[in-house]
Amino acid sequence: MKKARVLLLNPSFLPRATTTIFSSASQTRLLSHQMETKPSSDSSRYCYDPVLRWDPQVEDYFNKAYGADHFARISKALTRPSSYSCIRVNTVKTTSEAVIEKLTKILNESEDGSLKLVQSDGSSPISKCQIPGLDYVVFVRGSGPHRIEYGSGLESPPKEVLVSRKCAEAVLRGAQVYVPGVLACTAHVEKGDAVAVCVAMEQPGDDEGDWSVNMTRGTTLQGLPSDPFYCERSGLYIGMGTTMLSRAGMFRVPHGVAVDLSNRVFRLPSFYNVLEGEIFLQNLPSIVAAHALDPQKGERILDMCAAPGGKTTAIAILMNDEGEIVAADRSHNKVLDVQKLSAEMGLSCITTCKLDALKSVCLPNALSDSTTLANGDNIGSVTSHSALSSNEEMASGRSEAEKSSSTEQPNGGDNVSQAEIRKNKERLRNGRGRTQSQGGRAGKSQGFPPNSFDRVLLDAPCSALGLRPRLFAGLETVISLRNHGRYQRKMLDQAVQLVRVGGVLVYSTCTINPSENEAVVRYALDKYKFLSLAPQHPRIGGPGLIGRCEFPDGYVEELLKPGEEEMVQKFDPSSELDTIGFFIAKFSVGPKD
Numbered sequence: 167m168k169k170a171r172v173l174l175l176n177p178s179f180l181p182r183a184t185t186t187i188f189s190s191a192s193q194t195r196l197l198s199h200q201m202e203t204k205p206s207s208d209s210s211r212y213c214y215d216p217v218l219r220w221d222p223q224v225e226d227y228f229n230k231a232y233g234a235d236h237f238a239r240i241s242k243a244l245t246r247p248s249s250y251s252c253i254r255v256n257t258v259k260t261t262s263e264a265v266i267e268k269l270t271k272i273l274n275e276s277e278d279g280s281l282k283l284v285q286s287d288g289s290s291p292i293s294k295c296q297i298p299g300l301d302y303v304v305f306v307r308g309s310g311p312h313r314i315e316y317g318s319g320l321e322s323p324p325k326e327v328l329v330s331r332k333c334a335e336a337v338l339r340g341a342q343v344y345v346p347g348v349l350a351c352t353a354h355v356e357k358g359d360a361v362a363v364c365v366a367m368e369q370p371g372d373d374e375g376d377w378s379v380n381m382t383r384g385t386t387l388q389g390l391p392s393d394p395f396y397c398e399r400s401g402l403y404i405g406m407g408t409t410m411l412s413r414a415g416m417f418r419v420p421h422g423v424a425v426d427l428s429n430r431v432f433r434l435p436s437f438y439n440v441l442e443g444e445i446f447l448q449n450l451p452s453i454v455a456a457h458a459l460d461p462q463k464g465e466r467i468l469d470m471c472a473a474p475g476g477k478t479t480a481i482a483i484l485m486n487d488e489g490e491i492v493a494a495d496r497s498h499n500k501v502l503d504v505q506k507l508s509a510e511m512g513l514s515c516i517t518t519c520k521l522d523a524l525k526s527v528c529l530p531n532a533l534s535d536s537t538t539l540a541n542g543d544n545i546g547s548v549t550s551h552s553a554l555s556s557n558e559e560m561a562s563g564r565s566e567a568e569k570s571s572s573t574e575q576p577n578g579g580d581n582v583s584q585a586e587i588r589k590n591k592e593r594l595r596n597g598r599g600r601t602q603s604q605g606g607r608a609g610k611s612q613g614f615p616p617n618s619f620d621r622v623l624l625d626a627p628c629s630a631l632g633l634r635p636r637l638f639a640g641l642e643t644v645i646s647l648r649n650h651g652r653y654q655r656k657m658l659d660q661a662v663q664l665v666r667v668g669g670v671l672v673y674s675t676c677t678i679n680p681s682e683n684e685a686v687v688r689y690a691l692d693k694y695k696f697l698s699l700a701p702q703h704p705r706i707g708g709p710g711l712i713g714r715c716e717f718p719d720g721y722v723e724e725l726l727k728p729g730e731e732e733m734v735q736k737f738d739p740s741s742e743l744d745t746i747g748f749f750i751a752k753f754s755v756g757p758k759d
């Protein structure tokens with residue numbers, strides 16, 4: 167496979183990089199270090215130098231796709247958080263300047279002084295994004311990896327708290343160590359003790375592809391080589407902190423902070439619950455995906471896999487909250503999350519519905535057929551889009567008064583089941599029920615007629631192999647990666663039908679897997695001759711991969727053709743942009759016949 171040219175990026179777009187401190191031991195560490203059985207020296211044990219574990223065939227595939235050196239860099243980058251937090255400002259409510267002022271005050275007043283300390287040159291860690299058109303994006307620079315003094319040279323080893331891999335990934339992003347994430351702890355730990363926090367990583371089981379942590383919660387550690395998985399935990403220390411509970415408390419109480427991790431390998435501010443409704447923490451490529459869609463005021467847009475609503479709300483802000491965005495997701499509870507976010511951000515152009523993207527196209531006659539069915543044996547569970555938007559089922563950020571007075575019925579309003587009409591009349595008379603108080607219910611949609619949207623975003627569910635920090639990747643196999651691609655192609659088949667001629671379709675994923683990115687684009691371009699790749703603005707990601715990949719089982723995967731690679735945006739976690747791995751393709755929809 168031919169590797170595509172790497173686009174050189176202008177680093178001035180980004181917050182200035184902080185000094186990284188890698189020990190020479192960490193640079194030379196062998197890929198197989200987690201499997202070593204010999205006890206390691208103190209300095210290589212008490213440090214953060216994880217190596218991502220992949221299924222061997224997946225690793226082989228990625229090595230071929232990217233080249234071994236490049237993939238090793240990607241794999242390493244995935245184990246670290248990005249060096250900055252990216253904040254999207256809700257310009258409907260506030261401005262970047264106001265947010266920068268408030269965040270500066272919050273950070274200066276914060277009890278955790280670590281963020282102040284990282285700026286050795288006296289500059290602020292907060293800055294406005296310099297990418298043209300993205301001046302409503304604010305970066306907050308973090309720092310790391312820091313070398314932590316664990317006191318390992320002392321006579322007795324440091325007391326330890328062992329946390330689950332998922333807990334560790336959250337902690338690396340700035341979270342605290344919460345009780346449910348704690349798996350094991352040294353004996354006799356009391357509240358207020360200094361502890362080293364390390365990660366319990368999945369280990370290979372007896373069968374191929376079988377991985378597990380294999381440790382009972384509450385296990386006692388001694389800090390000695392006789393501890394379970396002692397060697398395997400080498401190089402997996404994420405910081406030093408103070409216990410907020412005794413050992414017994416950690417395994418007795420259901421929630422709360424277990425360790426106040428004051429000395430971290432990576433220091434990133436946690437903006438949990440900060441400036442709610444005014445800001446949204448979002449990865450830079452996700453913001454760029456909303457721009458790639460290029461939504462215009464007054465348009466009708468479908469976000470097919472919308473939850474939790476990060477891109478939906480980004481699109482709404484780009485439209486200045488004028489037009490209609492239908493935010494769909496398969497999961498009822500996740501649709502509620504979109505409703506909550508839209509309401510919090512004060513956005514009224516977003517309507518939500520529960521919809522399986524694989525069934526999102528509904529032919530006009532099928533629409534009334536299934537509505538008839540719904541009247542009979544499945545009352546109220548299937549409701550057309552028109553019914554939803556006119557009858558409050560499709561919850562939106564619009565005020566109650568506005569919605570109840572709305573007479574707008576885009577499809578003529580003739581697809582509403584009588585049961586739904588009765589139910590809604592009652593609801594309007596009685597006011598919202600308890601579960602409907604803040605978008606407590608997500609209406610189901612049975613789909614939309616072909617060509618009913620100006621633009622469609624398909625931010626597809628994927629293997630998420632671009633998300634970082636990631637400490638383990640062994641569960642995906644070449645077959646599961648291929649299956650993700652198959653699922654995405656089926657969704658794309660639906661999306662293509664829903665965009666009107668002259669409209670735009672954006673396809674995105676947060677994975678580095680070519681089967682879910684370039685191969686899906688190849689499929690779309692080969693199958694739908696009316697699709698063409700369209701230029702994206704801004705274009706700050708790198709090029710896609712061209713060529714083909716042949717697998718040992720004979721499966722052949724076609725990727726992009728020469729000339730197409732510069733039309734997509736591939737965000738490489740190992741590049742200077744220091745983002746998650748992400749992929750964006752934008753298609754123009756030409757005449758369909």
Ligand SMILES: C[S@@+](CC[C@H](N)C(=O)[O-])C[C@H]1O[C@@H](n2cnc3c(N)ncnc32)[C@H](O)[C@@H]1O
Nearest residue numbers: 471472473474475476477495496522523625627
């Ligand atoms: C990558 S996430 C979307 C993230 C979202 N676009 C954002 O920016 O906040 C993928 C979403 O697809 C949803 N999903 C998975 N399968 C689906 C299906 N068949 N139909 C609709 N949604 C689906 C998941 O529930 C998940 O919320």
